[in-house]
Amino acid sequence: MLYRPGSISVTILTCVLAASIASAQPKNVIFMIGDGMGPNQVAAAGMFTGAPMSFESLPYQGLVTTYAANAAITDSAAAATALATGQKVNNSVISLALPGDGSELTTLLEHYQAMGRDTGLVTTTYMTHATPASFGAHETSRYNTTQIAGDYLNQTQPSVLFGGGANGMSVAAAQSAGYNVVTDAAGMLALNTNTETFVSGQFGTTHLPYEVDGLGALPHLSQMTTTALDILDNDPDGFFLMVESGKIDHAGHNNDIIRNIGETIEFSNTVQSVLDWAAGRDDTLVLVTADHETGGLNILADNGPGNYPSVSWSTTGHSAANVPVYAFGAHANFITPLMNNTDFFDLITLAGIPGDLNLDGFVGISDLGIVLGSWNQSAPAAEFRADPTGDGFVGLADLNIVLGNWNAGTPPPPAANIPAPTSAGILLGLGWTLCLRRHTK
Ligand SMILES: [Zn+2]
Numbered sequence: 001m002l003y004r005p006g007s008i009s010v011t012i013l014t015c016v017l018a019a020s021i022a023s024a025q026p027k028n029v030i031f032m033i034g035d036g037m038g039p040n041q042v043a044a045a046g047m048f049t050g051a052p053m054s055f056e057s058l059p060y061q062g063l064v065t066t067y068a069a070n071a072a073i074t075d076s077a078a079a080a081t082a083l084a085t086g087q088k089v090n091n092s093v094i095s096l097a098l099p100g101d102g103s104e105l106t107t108l109l110e111h112y113q114a115m116g117r118d119t120g121l122v123t124t125t126y127m128t129h130a131t132p133a134s135f136g137a138h139e140t141s142r143y144n145t146t147q148i149a150g151d152y153l154n155q156t157q158p159s160v161l162f163g164g165g166a167n168g169m170s171v172a173a174a175q176s177a178g179y180n181v182v183t184d185a186a187g188m189l190a191l192n193t194n195t196e197t198f199v200s201g202q203f204g205t206t207h208l209p210y211e212v213d214g215l216g217a218l219p220h221l222s223q224m225t226t227t228a229l230d231i232l233d234n235d236p237d238g239f240f241l242m243v244e245s246g247k248i249d250h251a252g253h254n255n256d257i258i259r260n261i262g263e264t265i266e267f268s269n270t271v272q273s274v275l276d277w278a279a280g281r282d283d284t285l286v287l288v289t290a291d292h293e294t295g296g297l298n299i300l301a302d303n304g305p306g307n308y309p310s311v312s313w314s315t316t317g318h319s320a321a322n323v324p325v326y327a328f329g330a331h332a333n334f335i336t337p338l339m340n341n342t343d344f345f346d347l348i349t350l351a352g353i354p355g356d357l358n359l360d361g362f363v364g365i366s367d368l369g370i371v372l373g374s375w376n377q378s379a380p381a382a383e384f385r386a387d388p389t390g391d392g393f394v395g396l397a398d399l400n401i402v403l404g405n406w407n408a409g410t411p412p413p414p415a416a417n418i419p420a421p422t423s424a425g426i427l428l429g430l431g432w433t434l435c436l437r438r439h440t441k
Pocket of ligand 1: 318
């Protein structure tokens with residue numbers, strides 16, 4: 001093989017740049033939660049429509065445990081706190097260290113704000129309900145709705161707050177905190193999304209209606225979400241957006257399969273809108289998951305498209321079932337087949353070191369082993385983390401991200417560390433040689 005000297009420095013630069021860009025912390029995160037949406041809720045909706053839900057085609061999928069700190073069966077507050085902060089708390093607690101010292105746990109929304117990025121919360125429940133609250137508030141109880149509204153308007157101040165009204169939120173309080181307030185779909189759709197900065201959508205005086213019952217003048221989840229995206233994507237630094245389909249859960253509590261399916265279909269439509277926005281981007285993570293399963297749903301018969309499946313329910317409460325996760329884009333490869341609901345915070349925030357595939361804060365032998373262990377495989381069949389480029393294949397580009405960042409970060413304790421500088425040097429040389437070969441052939 002002949003190397004043309006003039007091309008080598010350019011090629012190395014290309015490899016270094018590719019390596020640092022590929023694994024940077026996602027610029028945009030869209031965290032989508034189907035409240036109460038277990039695997040059978042997804043399957044039942046697919047039987048009715050005769051086609052999979054939009055998110056079922058996403059490349060990275062797994063299951064997620066949901067238990068709370070003090071209970072096998074979680075509520076939405078403890079589950080959303082785990083998703084938002086990476087910490088297990090007691091049921092009904094909103095992002096405080098309980099059990100523990102009661103301190104405020106940093107949420108993903110706050111983490112992205114601290115990096116100077118825009119944020120938003122969108123839900124079909126009333127705005128101060130447990131799931132959005134866990135991303136934008138800190139309270140000892142989910143039922144402190146007045147205080148939760150105060151946390152939104154005066155402490156965390158997301159740019160976009162779209163959901164049902166009242167229950168602690170008021171037009172006057174939002175306006176005095178600097179928000180433009182809209183109260184119906186027409187008002188929301190008339191917003192100039194290029195210039196709006198702080199918008200509070202207060203739609204009705206409780207949760208939004210079910211899809212199958214009609215929303216009247218109020219907006220659909222998909223409309224709220226695309227409007228939120230249009231506002232947030234004005235921030236050149238990126239954004240964090242949480243979207244909750246909150247009433248899959250309510251239909252589950254009522255053991256109402258018709259409304260359960262209607263909500264899941266609208267959630268699927270909403271995810272599709274988000275995927276259309278994110279298509280072709282490599283700087284955006286779209287996560288679709290649930291906080292817990294509601295109803296203990298069993299499917300007894302698929303009655304064909306257009307017909308509701310025959311089902312049975314085992315509870316009017318939540319169950320301890322694992323829930324599905326589906327992911328697309330930057331860091332989606334960190335999804336594993338079985339995750340804990342506390343894993344998402346680190347998946348998004350601690351994977352800032354390119355090449356640190358096992359998220360231990362250091363790029364070394366174990367990260368190299370992850371890539372080599374799945375060498376030449378398509379990513380969903382391989383260990384997902386082995387594909388930091390997210391191109392669906394484990395190969396040279398992935399190897400170069402590890403080798404190009406070799407020894408970055410803080411080494412783990414000596415007992416677990418295998419520094420082997422000589423072999424590392426050899427591997428680095430091998431990596432660059434492979435990189436050069438690929439780019440000069
Ligand atoms: Zn519930």
